[in-house]
Amino acid sequence: MxxxxxxxxxxxxxxxxxxxxxxxxxxxxxxxxxxxxxxxxxxxxxxxxxxxxxxxxxxxxxxxxxxxxxxxxxxxxxxxxxxxxxxxGNVLGVGRALQERLQANGYGFDFADPEAAATALAAVQDRPITFGVPFPFSMHVELLRYWCAGTDLAKTGIEIRTVPPPLMANALAAGDVDAFCVGEPWGSVAVDQGAGALILPGNAIWGFxxxxxxxxxxxxxxxxxxxxxxxxxxxxxxxxxxxxxxxxxxxxxxxxxxxYLDVPSEVIDRALSGHLTVTSSGDQRRVDHFVxxxxxxxxxxxxxxxxxxxxxxxxxxxxxxxxxxxxxxxxxxxxxxxxxxxxxxxxxxxxxxxxxxxxxxxxxxxxxxxxxxxxxxxxxxxxxxxxxxxx
Amino acid sequence: MSAKLTIVIVEEDRDRAIAIVDALKDSVECDVFVISEASGLGRKIATHAPDIVLIDIDNPTRDMLEELTLASGPLERPVAMFVSGAAGGLAQAAIEAGVSAYVVDGLSPARIKPVMDTAIARFRMVRQMRSELAETRRALEERKVIDRAKGLLMKAKGIDEDAAYALLRKTAMNQGRRVADVAEALVTASGLLG
The missing domain is CATH 3.40.190.10 (Periplasmic binding protein-like II)
Structure with a gap:
């Protein structure tokens, strides 16, 4: 052949x-x-x-x-x-500003409970939280909208803006976005760069x-x-x-x-194994069926x-x-x-x-x-x- | 409708942007604005209320322009990607030249065409220069590696430069690889052993 x-x-x-x-x-x-x-x-x-x-x-x-x-x-x-x-295989994360306010309120970053995460976020910001996503037509957008509509975030609302993942750390630093939803390895890269912390895996919102x-x-x-x-x-x-x-x-x-991805294999292994590092101080969480x-x-x-x-x-x-x-x-x-x-x-x-x-x-x-x-x-x-x- | 078109170019390389602006101003009556920063791109574009937005196809910030195509987007009139509606030949030429254009709803083809013709010609030129530059750079890199490999062979085997090159070439031919790849492998291996 x-x-x-x-x-x-x-x-x-x-x-x-x-x-x-x-x-x-x-x-x-x-x-x-x-x-x-x-x-x-x-x-x-x-x-x-x-x-x-x-x-x-x-x-x-x-x-x-x-x-x-x-x-x-x-x-x-x-x-x-x-x-x-x-x-x-997606993750939701927050930039440093929100991360610090969440930590000050004693939020535990359990990386598991979407309702608790929304309640914690709604408690630290009284204007809509702006999320960066990779593309206007994406599961990222749909998961965010579905999650927002069914939680305490519905009151303040969220805004969604397209930001190419390699530029997400800059967008967070510039204040263009407060938070993000991206596919791996970009969430882990953001954590490793000290740009923010992960709050939820995508499958906490929709299991499959x-x-x-x-x-x-x-x-x-x-x-x-x-x-x-x-x-x-x-x-x-x-x-x-x-x-x-x-x-x-x-x-x-x-x-x-x-x-291909041009990032260290250890970072890729986090997604494949479902063992994610959620903060830059190294907190680990395990997720079944992460991808x-x-x-x-x-x-x-x-x-x-x-x-x-x-x-x-x-x-x-x-x-x-x-x-x-x-x-x-x-x-x-x-x-x-x-x-x-x-x-x-x-x-x-x-x-x-x-x-x-x-x-x-x-x-x-x-x-x-x-x-x-x-x-x-x-x-x-x-x-x-x-x-x-x-x- | 005013006679002047408003065009926005998204380009971070200043020289490239200037070249495109000059070319457009020479051939079309227009106001041209250049945006070089990705931050807040959609809003920045909206403040100019452009008729046409031009961006390099390879620019990763292109996904941010996708929002402009939505009715809920930042512009008053939604834009369509030029390729979807336009005459086939011009669209194909645009893609090959590496320019993507977003055109506001309802702009007549007669007004779009001169802009696209100019943009296509200019982007094509820039793309060609860029690939020639990359090619030259790569050739120089390879030259350097081959010289190092020759030096290693001359020292290890006590042969002269021509013999060293002949050996590299023979090995490459036998293995069906490029001389530069064989040289690269030799330099890497020697680094590990050294």
Whole structure:
């Protein structure tokens, strides 16, 4: 089989791991493909490279293809999210000013309780807290809005501003933002630079949030079904490898290379192990399922996840696309995921939608080959999102 | 509508910004403002109420401009990314030249085109100069490493410079690698052993 090279764009983040590992550990080669991995300077650039054909596949924020289908943002090329690359993996943090006020009030930085964190924040600032996020269409924004709406922060409100993560420390120092929500390694980098402290992992707000997706142009998916299958299988096997605890140190070392994340492997290992350092004085916290690449059928693009994202986007943006959420939800291609991963022996869910937030403990559900276990996906406020119950 | 266009350029390199401003002023009737600081970018842009915002595609602060495309964004009229609406050829040329443009809602293509033509030409020139500079720098670096590797071989094997270079080249050919890579490996290994 002749090796086919597929250009792939990614942002240098821990959750680009399935793409990087697929290339570096030979999972792509096994499928007769090779990735030309292009590190992008910004999310707009990733989106444009994909939309305008500079690359054929991309590591993308899960809300981006949904937003594009809703007609939001600058570009409208139809994009398909064929797999979820990672679930969870974001952190919320505060800058030094808020950190000091929280500490003065005796806040313990438990890195676990979203309601207590919101109450503590609302008690130290009487104007809206400004959060920096990497992109206007991101799980970061949606988690922040959901969290704010259901806690004491709803009274003062929050403001959300886009700040590229490498510039977050500057933005905190300049007072442009008070706090942030970013993907790893940027939270840990901020802590190590003494720019602030971490207050919550993203999965304290939503237990199993689709964070990044493997995205392709929908017309490419249609004209290149064979390549797409090879791409998806290579990436899925990389995710399975990443899910094994013994892969962790090798994965941290590969990701730390200058071509990829260019940060020390120890910093990357914090996210992969779920052992985070939350303050610059070295306080450690442990988080289960901090980031998942494989367990709990993490790769499966549930239509109900996309519908939750679309529903959230429509709460804050007024667009004609919001008339029906079925179209935007269909950019999560559970159909293609099932079709192309069949050959891997992967056991996948039989349904394409589920109640989001209903799983409190690891639960077996019906699947194509018997039964698979889904991981807890509860929202912090205990609400359940029923995808069939949206007007 | 006033005849003059207002254009904002987001660029931190002063010389580059000046070159682009001059080129624009020569060819289009416009007011041009340069913003070099990422801090508070959206608000700074909004104070100029621009018709067109130009930024290098590789600039990481581009994501901050994405907010301008939202109805809830800081501008009175939302902007669209130029590539999404414009004629295919010009959009493609813009991407290749490395310029991304955000254009305010309702601006006529006839008014956009001269600005884009100028910006594309100027960005292309800058990009070419930048890649030539990087190439020169890389070639110099490689030259240095190859010279060091030659020196190491001459000393270790008691051979002259031509023989040392021939050995490097032969090894590179046998291994299907570049001479510079073989030299680099030799210098690294010698550093470890030394």
């Amino acid at each position: 002749k090796t086919v090279t597929i250009p792939v764009a990614f942002m240098p983040l821990v959750d680009a791991a399935p793409l990087i590992v697929a290339q570096e550990m030979g999972f792509a080669e096994t499928e007769g493909i090779s990735f030309d991995l292009i590190a992008a300077p910004s999310w707009s650039s990733v989106r444009d490279m994909l939309a305008f054909g500079r690359v054929d596949a991309a590591h993308l924020l899960s809300p981006v293809p949904v937003a594009m289908a809703l007609g939001l943002g600058g570009v409208s090329t139809p994009i398909s999210a064929v797999s979820v690359l990672s679930a969870n 949030a689709p964070e990044k997706v493997l995205a392709v142009r929908t017309d490419w998916a249609e004209t290149e079904p064979d390549l797409l299958g090879r791409l998806m299988r290579a990436v899925w096997r990389a995710g399975r490898w990443l899910g094994q605890p013994e892969s962790r140190s090798a994965a941290s070392i590969i990701l730390s290379r200058p071509d 998942e690449f494989h367990a709990g059928a993490a790769s499966f693009p549930w239509r109900s996840q996309a519908k939750w994202i679309a529903h959230q986007l429509c709460q804050s943006h007024d667009t004609d696309g919001c008339a029906s959420l079925d179209g935007p939800a269909a950019v999560f291609r559970s159909d293609l995921h099932r079709r192309h991963l069949d050959a891997t022996g992967a056991d996948l869910p039989g349904a394409s939608e589920k109640l989001e937030g209903a799983i409190r403990h690891a639960t077996a559900v019906a699947s194509m080959k018997g039964g698979i276990s889904l991981l807890p996906d509860a929202f912090f406020d205990g609400r359940i999102f029923d995808p069939s119950d949206i007007e």
